[in-house]
Amino acid sequence: MVLFSAVAMRAEEEIHNIQNIFEPTSTPAEGILEIAWVVLTICAGIFVVVAGLMVYAIIRFRAKKDDDGSEPAQVYGSNQIEMAWTVIPLLIVLVLVFVTARKTITIQNMPFPEGTLEVNIIGHQWWWEVEYPQYGFITANEIHIPVSEGDIKRPTIINLESADVIHSFWVPKLGGKRDVVPNYPNQIWYEPDETGIYLGNCAEFCGTQHANMQIRVVVQTPEDFEAWLKNQQTPPREDASVATGRRMFESLACISCHAIGEKGANNGFGPDLTHLMSRQTIGAGVADTNYDDIHQWLKDPDSLKPGCYMPDMKLTDDQLKHLTEYLLTLH
Amino acid sequence: METPDSIQLEAVKRSKGLEWLMTVDHKRLGVMYICSGLFFFVVAGIMASLIRIQLAVPQNDFLPPDTFNRMFTMHGTSMVFLVGMPIIAGMANFLVPLMVGTRDMALPRLNAFGFWIFLFGGCLLYYSYIGGPGLYGAGSAPDVGWFAYAPLTSKAFSRGHTVDYWALSLILTGIGSLATAANIIVTVFCLRCKGMTMFRLPLFVWMMLVTAFLMVLALPPLSAAQIMLLLDRFLGAGFFDTQEGGSAVIWQHFFWIFGHPEVYILIMPGFAVASEVIPVFSRKPIFGYPVMVAASIMITFISLGVWAHHMFTVGMTSVANVFFATSTLLIAIPTGIKIFNWLGTMWGGKIRFATPMLFCMGFLFQFLASGLTGVMLAIVPFDWQLSDSYFVVAHFHYVLVGGLLFTIFAAIYYWYPKVTGRMLSEKIGKMHFWIFVLGFNMTFGVQHILGILGMPRRIYTYDTDRGWDLWNMISSIGVIFQGIAILLFIYNILSSLRKGKEAGPDPWDAWTLEWATSSPPPSYNFAKLPEVKSRRPLWDEKHPDDPDWRHE
Numbered sequence: 001m002v003l004f005s006a007v008a009m010r011a012e013e014e015i016h017n018i019q020n021i022f023e024p025t026s027t028p029a030e031g032i033l034e035i036a037w038v039v040l041t042i043c044a045g046i047f048v049v050v051a052g053l054m055v056y057a058i059i060r061f062r063a064k065k066d067d068d069g070s071e072p073a074q075v076y077g078s079n080q081i082e083m084a085w086t087v088i089p090l091l092i093v094l095v096l097v098f099v100t101a102r103k104t105i106t107i108q109n110m111p112f113p114e115g116t117l118e119v120n121i122i123g124h125q126w127w128w129e130v131e132y133p134q135y136g137f138i139t140a141n142e143i144h145i146p147v148s149e150g151d152i153k154r155p156t157i158i159n160l161e162s163a164d165v166i167h168s169f170w171v172p173k174l175g176g177k178r179d180v181v182p183n184y185p186n187q188i189w190y191e192p193d194e195t196g197i198y199l200g201n202c203a204e205f206c207g208t209q210h211a212n213m214q215i216r217v218v219v220q221t222p223e224d225f226e227a228w229l230k231n232q233q234t235p236p237r238e239d240a241s242v243a244t245g246r247r248m249f250e251s252l253a254c255i256s257c258h259a260i261g262e263k264g265a266n267n268g269f270g271p272d273l274t275h276l277m278s279r280q281t282i283g284a285g286v287a288d289t290n291y292d293d294i295h296q297w298l299k300d301p302d303s304l305k306p307g308c309y310m311p312d313m314k315l316t317d318d319q320l321k322h323l324t325e326y327l328l329t330l331h
Numbered sequence: 332m333e334t335p336d337s338i339q340l341e342a343v344k345r346s347k348g349l350e351w352l353m354t355v356d357h358k359r360l361g362v363m364y365i366c367s368g369l370f371f372f373v374v375a376g377i378m379a380s381l382i383r384i385q386l387a388v389p390q391n392d393f394l395p396p397d398t399f400n401r402m403f404t405m406h407g408t409s410m411v412f413l414v415g416m417p418i419i420a421g422m423a424n425f426l427v428p429l430m431v432g433t434r435d436m437a438l439p440r441l442n443a444f445g446f447w448i449f450l451f452g453g454c455l456l457y458y459s460y461i462g463g464p465g466l467y468g469a470g471s472a473p474d475v476g477w478f479a480y481a482p483l484t485s486k487a488f489s490r491g492h493t494v495d496y497w498a499l500s501l502i503l504t505g506i507g508s509l510a511t512a513a514n515i516i517v518t519v520f521c522l523r524c525k526g527m528t529m530f531r532l533p534l535f536v537w538m539m540l541v542t543a544f545l546m547v548l549a550l551p552p553l554s555a556a557q558i559m560l561l562l563d564r565f566l567g568a569g570f571f572d573t574q575e576g577g578s579a580v581i582w583q584h585f586f587w588i589f590g591h592p593e594v595y596i597l598i599m600p601g602f603a604v605a606s607e608v609i610p611v612f613s614r615k616p617i618f619g620y621p622v623m624v625a626a627s628i629m630i631t632f633i634s635l636g637v638w639a640h641h642m643f644t645v646g647m648t649s650v651a652n653v654f655f656a657t658s659t660l661l662i663a664i665p666t667g668i669k670i671f672n673w674l675g676t677m678w679g680g681k682i683r684f685a686t687p688m689l690f691c692m693g694f695l696f697q698f699l700a701s702g703l704t705g706v707m708l709a710i711v712p713f714d715w716q717l718s719d720s721y722f723v724v725a726h727f728h729y730v731l732v733g734g735l736l737f738t739i740f741a742a743i744y745y746w747y748p749k750v751t752g753r754m755l756s757e758k759i760g761k762m763h764f765w766i767f768v769l770g771f772n773m774t775f776g777v778q779h780i781l782g783i784l785g786m787p788r789r790i791y792t793y794d795t796d797r798g799w800d801l802w803n804m805i806s807s808i809g810v811i812f813q814g815i816a817i818l819l820f821i822y823n824i825l826s827s828l829r830k831g832k833e834a835g836p837d838p839w840d841a842w843t844l845e846w847a848t849s850s851p852p853p854s855y856n857f858a859k860l861p862e863v864k865s866r867r868p869l870w871d872e873k874h875p876d877d878p879d880w881r882h883e
Contacts, residue, residue, distance in 0.1 A: 021784075061613070075675075085667065090664055097653075099710075165579075168719060181580060
């Protein structure tokens, strides 16, 4: 029964694989889309008019086959016309500046009530450390936040810091991106109105495995989110059947980079593994949390994520088996 | 006849090759600049093709990640510094003295120095591939992106000497560009022929002049930043090292204070070419010359104050964000004026669609599209979604390929007869144009969609289920067409050198001074320095009944 409920902690929401910015599901992303439509309409209008004039000029004024070779009327310019095509664009620009300023300020300077959920994200080469400071636990690569229900808005503030180089945090359907800069704290916020799993990726080039620095944001109903929080706050279960694997985790070098519960390095060098199996992927999105993938990861991390900082520990088959089995119990 | 040229040849008998090596003639240096630019264009183009092969299908393992990262770094760095800049310098070198009616650049030896130090810088950049020590003693090329953001470039995250090669070689090519820029400025201000007032300069010269000023203002911040980076790497200075209290964001400010004007350094010469070609092939003078000049100067000024629009996601205050959005949007006005004035030039003309004009038409449409996506990117919140996505990749390739490269092709088809004395094949030229238009729009058009679907830049691989497969495949197939077009172009250049139709001094029936001398021009350019009365001296000569100076 305990096992069953623990397995259920793993999010079962639908995965939104296609991150079309024109299908936002969170307040800031919807705000961005609003202004995007204004700009797109204006730009498309300008394109149609100007390109139309060009096409017309090209067809209408091309030299005819039976042309007599005389030169056309030499026109040097016209003050009125040039004034018109200076002033009209200026007016359009003023409109754009106005709507931009309004939207930028609303999104960027949004006030939040006391006690709003905060998540601290720390970018690493090439994974995301995720901390819930109000609840006192740390996880990795997968961020759970509650969905808003009707008039009850549940915003989440995401605080961004980097442990090494510049990264950029981007989940297109939930909101724009914000850079994750060392020694330069940043903030972004979400207020999702649809449950589901949203994908994102680091958007600022950050070295070898920039491509595989994926993000999963799991938007859940408040009940599911509470249950997830509760699970994350419980200490890892000590399963007697995997005692060998647990001992190996502590005696081999694993523990100098990874923490499981109170044990191990809480230095943030490698992802915290306490509730590893409550997540869907390992290696920031490169593989699944199943036996084969975890086994392969331990055996040769480079085969899944070339250049990553998890070393090949040259484990024996026996060690691989025990360690994998142990990790699989970390629900 | 005793010309200065033949006297010199009598005195020193030099072999042909040695003559090119030792030349200080602006035309030869111009040709050498353009040829080296085209060489690096082929190299960087091959890299682009390899990048597109890797991205054609999801989960591809054609290139390992580090190799891919080196490829896009070297592709970007080469295209900007070793292709765009030298070809522009080459065009300016060849044409400016001819167009202002003088015998050479003001500082011919500095000119030669500029070329050779540029070429040395370019070779040094590529030497990184073999020159050690890279990470494990072997050589390796820079892999930090052409923007080289700190602190990825610090010793801690980029060991070996790859970043040092990047910084040193670009400092050198930068010196070359400054030499060219200084030369253009002095030549235009001091060596104009009799009657050539500033307001009778061909627009090409005007735009090269403002470009030269931009170079002088924008390149030193880059060199300064690169020197600071080297101080960080070799002496632990800590400018950009956040552990030492330095700032990673400062690098971005330095880089884009250079990097944004650089975009205009690259596109303004494109405008320059269009402003010469469109009037001649429409058979009308440029519409609104004074406004065109004013717009160029305005672009120069505003472009120096917009750099932080590359940094909307960095986390500046909303006030700063809105300020830079406003200045960026303002640039749309003078740029729009230019497009409208080219349109006004065509209006009521008798347009001849020779290859140079075709490329200018491609430029007009594609540059219009890139200008409008640029407006979208200036809208701060929209940029929060689009920046560093494939939408941006599409946008700036529309500027630099759809804008600059198309006009470079136009320029080569237009002035090749002047440089070599022979015409390029119009038939191959038209094939080149249509295949390239197809391939270019196929490759980069769909990348707008990839950005909207959330594909970030600079990733070497992606998963199958993200909805990116089809668009990436189409994008990569487009490269095949671009490749075929470039091969046709190269064949055209080489074969026309011997077999091309004789051009004569003025094959396009044009109006500016370079067409007043023979093709190719003698080393002293003009037997007698010309004297002009209007913006179109050759028009005056051909139409004594209705000369231009009556309308000025």
